[in-house]
Amino acid sequence: MVDLKALTDSVGELDEERVLNVLEDFVASSPSEEEAQKVVAACQSGMAIVGDLYEKGEYFVGDLIFAGELLTNAINTLKPVLGSSSSQKAGKIIIGTVAGDLHDIGKNIFKSMSEAAGFEVIDLGIDQPASAFVEKVKQVKPDIVGMSGVLTLALEAMKETVDALKEAGLRDSIKVIIGGNPVTKEACEQIGADAFTTNAAEGVKIIQGWVK
């Protein structure tokens, strides 16, 4: 069996080569599904370390992107031994870049970190009108809606999206978080979101707090 603590540390250190070597050896040893789930959990704990190091200012966005890629590669390596049973999800979140904005780097980082934290993430993509958020909320009934945008114009679109959720009578059943370069406390209040962040790691902590 894998040294889970060492694996967690290797993910935290973003030592891609070591992580993948360990996982390949593990898969080759024909482990049980239960063992495989423990290895996944160890990788996820490594991602939490990455998030902490980001918050401390030791890692930066480029490192978070690399961490997301590393985790994806790790899970893909483990797929043959993971089986089909799905583990308990922490919560369900719909995310998307709001209308008019085509940027998704931050959204994608938040997505991979939320998934690593055990959330089921439904990603609408970029340049999504308010109606797309409303329809998806009706359909999948998430706990949380996350809206992303890099351009200043995204703030207006975020407000329109929250207003549309209100109009559809859906606002009270969900929490809303906004993220991206232009968001501020003042913008958050005006938009009517529950929280804002320019920091994906902090964003994950906020949504974890909501589903506790």
Add this chain to the structure above:
Amino acid sequence: MSDAKALQQERTEIFQDVYDNKIPKRVPINIAMGLEPTAQFGGIDMTSAQWKPSMVAEAADKLCQTVFSDVCVFSGSLRLPSFYQSVDSQSFVMGSNGFIQHPEVIGMDPEDYDYLIEKPYDCLLERVIPRQYKALDINDPIRMAINLTKSFTAYNNDMMELGMIRNKLVEKYGYYPGGPITAGGFTEAAFDFLADQLRSFRGVSMDVRRMRDKVKAACEALYPIVFKKGLPSSVSNYTHVFFPLHMPTFMREKDFAELWWPTFKRHLEEYASLGVHSRIFCEDNWDRYVDYLYELPTDTYLYFEYGTPKLIKEKLGKKFILSGFYPVGLLKTGTKQQVIDKAKEIIDIMAPGGKYIFTWDKNPLTINDINIDNLVALTDFVRDYAVYQNPGQKAGMEFNTEDYKIAPSKKLESKYFTTWDQFKSSHPEVSDLGEPKLQGLEERVFQFLMYLLL
């Protein structure tokens, strides 16, 4: 002298004082808006205006009457659909709201590094541009030639149309005639150039860890190209080569110091050795890189988005021209009093001692991003409040070209760039009068092709 001429003289004086290390009469105000918010301000459809820039002339005039600034309040546009859509751009795309922007795109694969390092310009033209501009397919050469000609012509025509609108307003309202954003030159740091349209933000973040040496070599290989791209045709103390800086704040210091900074520092120093000044937009928060910034040539114009004004002023205020920090978002969310209080707070930190130009942290992209009444209150306040009691006094450190001794970089070498000597050797009958004409065209085509990747 007409009122406009007198105003223009005063405005020219305050800007030139800042660039000449003198305390001006008052802090110059550099507030300008692009084509898109200007169109919306005039109630004109944003997409239509981008296809026919002359449509905004009246709205731009009205904007100039409404908002006080020392530069023309209408700044024009860097990104228009005519020259992007005609070559089917993947890297500059119009969003559903009609605003052209740069999504995350990959123009170069990891396997292309070796060719980029060996023949950078050839690689850009043969591999990167055709990936980012689908209508410039090298396997369809005749259609490619036609599409490129259309795009190049559209670029020249539209830029001229915008320039004419702006020039008219500059004269009518007596603005500082110092150039719009690209007048002194426009380029990128070599690493940012590699990141933005070649490897993408995500791709380069991978490469930094997986193929560090190649990233470093690629920056070296791209250096002569980004150097040439920004090099202005004439040198002046009053123009600046513009660099938007993208990646540094998203990198670890170790990666920044080894991969991003060396070619950039050399770039600015090599310009300084020629007397050329640079204006750098420090996007995001540069507080942790303040000691690196201090190493840049004296009188580099540093424009900040976020960060700590006090720290920046204390560490960099004597050596550099500083600008930025005013949160544009407050113009949407704040009351008039909050808008003014914030301006006072920033000016009280940044203005003392001179070498400071007032502007916001970033330009609003659409008119809905701001409240125009708040903007009027803001710039009126700055004009009346940010006045110096000791104009004409020395402001800070002097720039001396002689302080920057740097071996000239390698010239661009490529079968796709013909120097005059090469042309002459294959056309010995040519008159020397052809040199400025043909070299001028060669340069313009180079400038345009690289603009497609900036």
